[in-house]
Amino acid sequence: MNNIYLITKREFLTQVKKKSFVLLTLLAPLMIIGFGAVIGLMFKANESHTKIEVVDNSGLFKGQIKSNEKLNYIFVSASDEKSKIKHLKDNESVDGILVLPSINEQNFDQFQKNTRLIINNKIGFDTKMQIVSDINSVIRKEKIKKLGIAETQLENLDKSFELKTINVSNDDKEDSDLTFGVKAGLSMALMYVTFMFIIIYGVRVMRSVLEEKNNRVVEIIISSVKPFELMMGKILGVTLVALTQFIVWITMSVIGALFLNTGFSSIQKSIPGGDQSMINKLDITQIATQVSHSLLELNFPLIIFVFIVFFLLGYIFYSSIYAAIGSAVDNETETQQFTLFAILPLTLGMYGSFSLMNNPDGPLGFWLSIIPFTSPVAMIARIPYGVPAWQIALSIGLLLITTVFMIFLAGKIYRVGILMYGNKATLKELWKWIRS
Structure with a gap:
């Protein structure tokens, strides 16, 4: 047993006395946190700010789709649609033009077919999905109005149910x-x-x-x-x-x-x-x-x-x-x-x-x-x-x-x-x- 103790002691001291061991032991958690922060900053640095001009022929969407820090909507006159599209390629300040047609007799299927997003460069997939989500949100509200359901009623229907979980095996604590x-x-x-x-x-x-x-x-x-x-x-x-x-x-x-x-x-x-x-x-x-x-x-x-x-x-x-x-x-x-x-x-x-x-x-x-x-x-x-x-x-x-x-x-x-x-x-x- 004495020999095992001596060999164990030698092996242990040989490792822990190294500067690399001390630095790794003390800095590893900070390095992991720092690594996570760097990855987060990389994603943040790669985020794009997209500017989209909106031609709203229906007059329905202005004031209902909101800009955010990543996506900026600028509503322009419907009379400028052709001119805007013609000069889009040379306009570096705008990333795309969203053309929203008129909605005739609540025909949303026809509205979807005629809606166009014209871009002068590539845009991110998440940006496109955000635009789709914003349009869909407005259309959803219009469909709800057509059904005669009030907004407050819908919010009440969509309200999520929260289930309280009490763990009797853990002193009745809530999970x-x-x-x-x-x-x-x-x-x-x-x-x-x-x-x-x-x-x-x-x-x-x-x-x-x-x-x-x-x-x-x-x-x-x-x-x-x-x-x-x-x-x-x-x-x-x-x-x-x-x-x-x-x-x-x-x-x-x-x-x-x-x-x-x-x-x-x-x-x-x-x-x-x-x-x-x-x-x-x-x-x-x-x-x-x-x-x-x-x-x-x-x-x-x-x-x-x-x-x-x-x-x-x-x-x-x-x-x-x-x-x-x-x-x-x-x-x-x-x-x-x-x-x-x-x-x-x-x-x-x-x-x-x-x-x-x-x-x-x-x-x-x-x-x-x-x-x-x-x-x-x-x-x-x-x-x-x-x-x-x-x-x-x-x-x-x-x-x-x-x-x-x-x-x-x-x-x-x-x-x-x-x-x-x-x-x-x-x-x-x-x-x-x-x-x-």
């Missing part, structure tokens, strides 16, 4: 639509992070083993420690590295959620006289505050506990496989034939977990979160929705037993493979090493 969305987002985020980090750190263990094997450093190390101790030291050392990063990120996330939940709400209350322009500017912060509030209402201690336990067990389970692969081959090219056995179950668990949003307690979600090969990602995907304690306990127990068994098998392969050179490993060879 709003936002809460469902937050649970789904958190579920997918935790599952994806676990999936990626198990693969990333598992591959790191495999490459570390392979590098020491190729450099023949392992021959010197093996003279002082047992192969199993070396393997476990490497796995546990990298495990602590990953755990350190997660603890830092979880702490930063909780502090950020608390700040959004309290900081922006106090700013909002300080707005004098309900200044509408200021309130509009705070729409994004309002959403962020609501999201953070919904996050803090979840059972975070249980979520964090389950996340850490299943990540650690899942990581040790799959890292044992990766360590065995690294010891059994001589170069990275040969690892490809074996890494598929580690990636496929995780991938199956991840894609299967996408269905959990609609039915987290269904049979697929249950079995994916119980079977050890898929439970590290599936149980983490289910936990924001709430999972019975007995299922969590059963899943942890099965995963723990399977992890111990996998460590035993990996140790048998590692013991023989780490000192084997020039012998291409096959499944038949691996089976002989396990039985030996």
Whole structure:
């Protein structure tokens, strides 16, 4: 055990003392937020402002279709229609002319056939759909008038029904639509992070083993420690590295959620006289505050506990496989034939977990979160929705037993493979090493 501790300590300190590790750990969340902001700015920068001149021969649409920050309607006289169309190609200040014909005897089908949008350049698909939507909105109102239905009656008919959901399994708390969305987002985020980090750190263990094997450093190390101790030291050392990063990120996330939940709400209350322009500017912060509030209402201690336990067990389970692969081959090219056995179950668990949003307690979600090969990602995907304690306990127990068994098998392969050179490993060879 002392040798395992020393190797674990060396592996851990070697990684965390690197400047790249410190920078990545502290800056990764900020980089992700910044990356999202850059993507948002890119979409914003690519937005176009379209100016459309409208020839309204019916006299119905003026005053009813409104301009916005992306689309500007300019109504012109019907007598100028031919002249406007003729000079459109040379008019760089206008993007198009919308010709709306007269509506004879409420014949809207004929009106649709004769409506034209003449453009002098390409316009975006969303711009065209906005124009269609604006025209359709006015026509809809006219059809309603023809039926003799008042606008207030229609608004009452179109009024959406809001269903209040009370969760008796969660202290009778109300689950709003936002809460469902937050649970789904958190579920997918935790599952994806676990999936990626198990693969990333598992591959790191495999490459570390392979590098020491190729450099023949392992021959010197093996003279002082047992192969199993070396393997476990490497796995546990990298495990602590990953755990350190997660603890830092979880702490930063909780502090950020608390700040959004309290900081922006106090700013909002300080707005004098309900200044509408200021309130509009705070729409994004309002959403962020609501999201953070919904996050803090979840059972975070249980979520964090389950996340850490299943990540650690899942990581040790799959890292044992990766360590065995690294010891059994001589170069990275040969690892490809074996890494598929580690990636496929995780991938199956991840894609299967996408269905959990609609039915987290269904049979697929249950079995994916119980079977050890898929439970590290599936149980983490289910936990924001709430999972019975007995299922969590059963899943942890099965995963723990399977992890111990996998460590035993990996140790048998590692013991023989780490000192084997020039012998291409096959499944038949691996089976002989396990039985030996």
